[in-house]
Amino acid sequence: xxxxxVLTAAGLDPSNLQEGDLQVTSPIDGQVIARMQQHRxxxxxxxxxxxxxxxxxxxxxxxxxxxxxxxxxxxELRTAKDPLGRLVTLECGKSFQEGLGEVQEMIDICDFAVxxxxxxxxxxxxxxRPGHAMSERWHPIGVCGVITAFNFPVAxxxxxxxxxxxxxxxxxxxxxxxxxxxxxxxxxxxDRAVSRFGGDAPEGLLEVLVGGRDVGEALxxxxxVPVVSATGSTRMGAQVGPRxxxxxxxxxxxxxxxxxxxxxxSADLDLAVRAILFAAVGTAGQRCTxxxxxxxxxxxxxxxxxxxxxxxxxxxxxxxxxxxxxVGPLIDRDAFDSMQKALQTAKAEGATxxxxxxxxxxxxxxxxxxxxxxxxxxxxTGIVREETFAPILYVMGYREWDEAIAIxxxxxxxxxxxxxTRDLGEAERFVSALGSDCxxxxxxxxxxxxxxxxxxxxxxxxxxxxxxxxxAWKGYMRRQTVTVNYSGALPLAQGIKFxx
Ligand code: UN1
Numbered sequence: 001x002x003x004x005x006v007l008t009a010a011g012l013d014p015s016n017l018q019e020g021d022l023q024v025t026s027p028i029d030g031q032v033i034a035r036m037q038q039h040r041x042x043x044x045x046x047x048x049x050x051x052x053x054x055x056x057x058x059x060x061x062x063x064x065x066x067x068x069x070x071x072x073x074x075x076e077l078r079t080a081k082d083p084l085g086r087l088v089t090l091e092c093g094k095s096f097q098e099g100l101g102e103v104q105e106m107i108d109i110c111d112f113a114v115x116x117x118x119x120x121x122x123x124x125x126x127x128x129r130p131g132h133a134m135s136e137r138w139h140p141i142g143v144c145g146v147i148t149a150f151n152f153p154v155a156x157x158x159x160x161x162x163x164x165x166x167x168x169x170x171x172x173x174x175x176x177x178x179x180x181x182x183x184x185x186x187x188x189x190x191d192r193a194v195s196r197f198g199g200d201a202p203e204g205l206l207e208v209l210v211g212g213r214d215v216g217e218a219l220x221x222x223x224x225v226p227v228v229s230a231t232g233s234t235r236m237g238a239q240v241g242p243r244x245x246x247x248x249x250x251x252x253x254x255x256x257x258x259x260x261x262x263x264x265x266s267a268d269l270d271l272a273v274r275a276i277l278f279a280a281v282g283t284a285g286q287r288c289t290x291x292x293x294x295x296x297x298x299x300x301x302x303x304x305x306x307x308x309x310x311x312x313x314x315x316x317x318x319x320x321x322x323x324x325x326x327v328g329p330l331i332d333r334d335a336f337d338s339m340q341k342a343l344q345t346a347k348a349e350g351a352t353x354x355x356x357x358x359x360x361x362x363x364x365x366x367x368x369x370x371x372x373x374x375x376x377x378x379x380x381t382g383i384v385r386e387e388t389f390a391p392i393l394y395v396m397g398y399r400e401w402d403e404a405i406a407i408x409x410x411x412x413x414x415x416x417x418x419x420x421t422r423d424l425g426e427a428e429r430f431v432s433a434l435g436s437d438c439x440x441x442x443x444x445x446x447x448x449x450x451x452x453x454x455x456x457x458x459x460x461x462x463x464x465x466x467x468x469x470x471x472a473w474k475g476y477m478r479r480q481t482v483t484v485n486y487s488g489a490l491p492l493a494q495g496i497k498f499x500x
Pocket of ligand 1: 105151152156231286287288289447448449450451
């Protein structure tokens with residue numbers, strides 16, 4: 001299948017994608033697969049206006065009926081799973097299995113949101129005043145801006161959009177400039193769901209803005225966008241967060257991770273090796289949940305590193321469309337350069353590095369395939385504390401549990417984490433208040449590949465936002481405390497007397 005076939009199968013017309021100031025390349029071979037015109041700030045503002053107008057009608061549509069649209073979206077995604085998954089692979093370079101997995105996450109969150117559309121529960125609250133009824137209600141809040149990253153070009157959009165739509169909020173989506181095609185294909189899928197849904201879905205329920213920083217700023221700076229949910233680097237979040245806060249908007253930030261696994265002396269090493277492999281080299285190390293740090297008990301450190309080195313040698317690297325290849329390319333040359341720089345720094349800080357070199361440069365001179373790297377570190381040095389978006393696994397040893405937890409938590413990021421142990425005490429300590437400081441903490445499971453049912457996100461420089469499952473929906477609504485007086489008298493709260 002060539003690139004045009006993949007685009008066509010995903011519902012895009014390649015002949016409409018030949019001109020414009022944005023060139024889209026595939027990381028698989030570095031070739032240009034489409035050109036398009038980027039939106040400018042003025043166009044972005046018009047799109048926000050359309051979405052704001054859509055809010056006026058969408059918020060009045062009953063939530064279960066809004067859920068029906070998301071149910072149809074889930075159906076359309078099921079039909080489009082294969083071609084959209086392939087387009088994800090073409091545009092961002094993850095393996096086709098992972099491309100399909102990403103679309104499956106979209107389907108899963110649609111199912112979740114459909115159920116949610118009948119469960120946007122409030123509370124009844126005991127009033128201290130006689131003859132008074134107190135409650136808490138949740139109302140739609142307004143347009144939700146969604147900014148997504150190249151590495152998961154569609155699933156995080158769905159985590160936000162499926163919830164926002166059932167909560168009554170139109171969505172304005174700015175995908176990464178590196179992956180606009182999957183966004184356009186998803187918009188076409190969404191439009192199919194809307195046309196099956198019928199009349200009460202207003203125009204402007206989903207707007208897609210392809211563009212750079214100026215388009216992003218049209219979302220962060222506009223008071224008609226009360227919620228901005230952004231996935232990406234900590235550097236990006238440090239710009240988005242304060243801009244949204246400056247106008248008292250709400251941001252949901254899902255930023256960098258520096259995820260670790262503690263492997264204790266009692267761990268099942270077979271299980272650990274398999275988990276490490278998927279979490280450290282899957283998606284070529286370009287997940288925010290990628291395993292980047294291994295903190296291993298000294299008693300098993302040597303054995304584990306030996307087994308990992310052997311496993312790494314067997315990992316097939318190459319064209320991600322080919323099912324037997326587990327590791328595809330890095331997104332671009334910049335990603336390759338920062339990986340090499342990080343490895344240089346690690347060496348200068350005392351690392352012994354296995355792998356990390358470029359491969360397939362003759363077959364694919366414009367693409368950047370690398371052998372995943374293992375870096376044995378003398379301690380948690382400066383470079384280990386940074387997130388490098390590439391397959392580098394830093395390995396460190398420990399002797400005492402407290403030391404392992406101290407190393408674990410001594411990084412700026414706080415997204416995902418895990419422990420491999422057969423000791424119940426260690427497992428419980430890891431997930432206790434004195435254990436991992438991350439938003440996600442797993443026992444005998446790697447840090448990546450989270451299910452949609454839990455809240456997804458993390459602490460510290462990861463930004464503090466929560467998306468997807470649990471009660472993350474509350475981030476897309478406004479809370480109203482309601483008190484109704486049916487007593488005929490006017491008793492004041494706190495027993496205050498205020499009579500003439
Ligand atoms: C991301 O890398 O931006 O847990 C999200 C996982 C996926 C999501 C990753 N469900 O790996």
